[in-house]
Amino acid sequence: MLTDQNLIQFRHTLHQHPELSDQETATAQRIKTIFLSFKPDDVLESIGGHGLAFCFNGQASGPTTLIRCELDALPIQEINDLPYRSVCDGVSHKCGHDGHMAIVTALGSHLAENRPQRGRVICLFQPAEETGAGAVNVVRDHQFDRLKPDYCFALHNLPGKPLGTVYCKPGAFNCASRGMIIRLKGKTSHAAHPEDGISPALAMSNIIQQLNQLPQQQEKGQMTGFNLVTVVYAHLGEIAFGTAPGEATVMATLRTSTNEAMNHLIEQATTLVQHQAEQHKLSFTLEWDDVFRASVNSERGYQIVKNACDITNTPLVTPDEGFRWSEDFGIFTDVAEGAMFALGAGDTSPQLHNPDYDFPDELIPVGFKLFRAIVEGLNG
Known part of the structure; x- marks a missing residue:
């Protein structure tokens, strides 16, 4: 031995x-x-x-x-x-x-x-x-x-x-956890004429703020146990002062103590992104990575x-x-x-x-x- x-x-x-x-x-x-x-x-x-x-x-x-x-x-x-x-x-x-x-x-x-x-x-x-x-x-x-x-x-x-x-x-x-990758797509334009483009800046800001607030809904009885959303990365446009941005990316980690709560949190987060994209006339994609039950x-x-x-x-x-x-x-x-x-x-x-x-x-x-x-x- x-x-x-x-x-x-x-x-x-x-x-x-x-x-x-x-x-x-x-x-x-x-x-x-x-x-x-x-x-x-x-x-x-x-x-x-x-x-x-x-x-x-x-x-x-x-x-x-x-x-x-x-x-x-x-x-x-x-x-x-x-x-x-x-x-x-x-x-x-x-x-x-x-x-x-x-x-x-x-x-x-x-x-x-x-x-x-x-x-x-x-x-x-x-x-x-x-x-x-x-x-x-x-x-x-x-x-x-x-x-x-x-x-x-x-x-x-x-x-x-x-x-x-x-x-x-x-x-x-x-905890269950998974990485959420949100890609927003609008239309770039000259920074002097942002009205000619579709910027994802406001939608991105709202998504970041509201993602962090989602777990608080457990206080209303919608989720139980420990639940957390952590925004880990955000990128908007390019380093170009003459260009109004047309694309943005937000990445967040969703974390819950039960698999059932994770399913509910995914549904909430997806609905949030969809609503913001529609409100600001953006297209979007969602990807999931590092998925743990x-x-x-x-x-x-x-x-x-x-x-x-x-x-x-x-x-x-x-x-x-x-x-x-x-x-x-x-x-x-x-x-x-x-x-x-x-x-x-x-x-x-x-x-x-x-x-x-x-x-x-x-x-x-x-x-x-x-x-x-x-x-x-x-x-x-």
């Missing part, structure tokens, strides 16, 4: 060689090489892209338990002065997926010598989590029919919380995580509300019972997606023990 030092070194190697979503070729190869030494009973390659699934079978019949982690890194330039600093310019593991992979590798190393008694355990390395497309592609892949998990679990490290403390709750755990933990999944914390003497906090950040693990809890939990990465850790963030190696044995307790509880 791999030692803690082996796993830390492996995490550092993954950190040093990050790859963006849907480009995780070398990362997948590193994972495959080490897992083949564990002699899994079945290996699925190129699932949902560069994804990998390693199956460890028990001798008796029983449930299939899937443990998932992520392969991809982010387009962020690392500023840390580390001996294992990213060698890829503008790309780095600033979400801790390198650490998550090391934890699931520890589990694979354990399963190599301790097969489950019943059912089977699957270690899944999912591509493209950062874009929200990876889990969807994995589940839609025909190979996923060979997996058919009964239970699924995942963890995510969480800076700003005590190191090694678990956060989990039944129900909505991560809410991750919803089942009551049974939460209880399994709680039991694992009890067995391993790991502190557990059950928050009243879920977290604002998004995760595509909700695709798996749509098809199997389970839960995602957060693992505190330290009170003083830089936040996720910050250029100075680094996954704390101390969490590798903590995460491993929790996953081990989960699979032993379900599969023996």
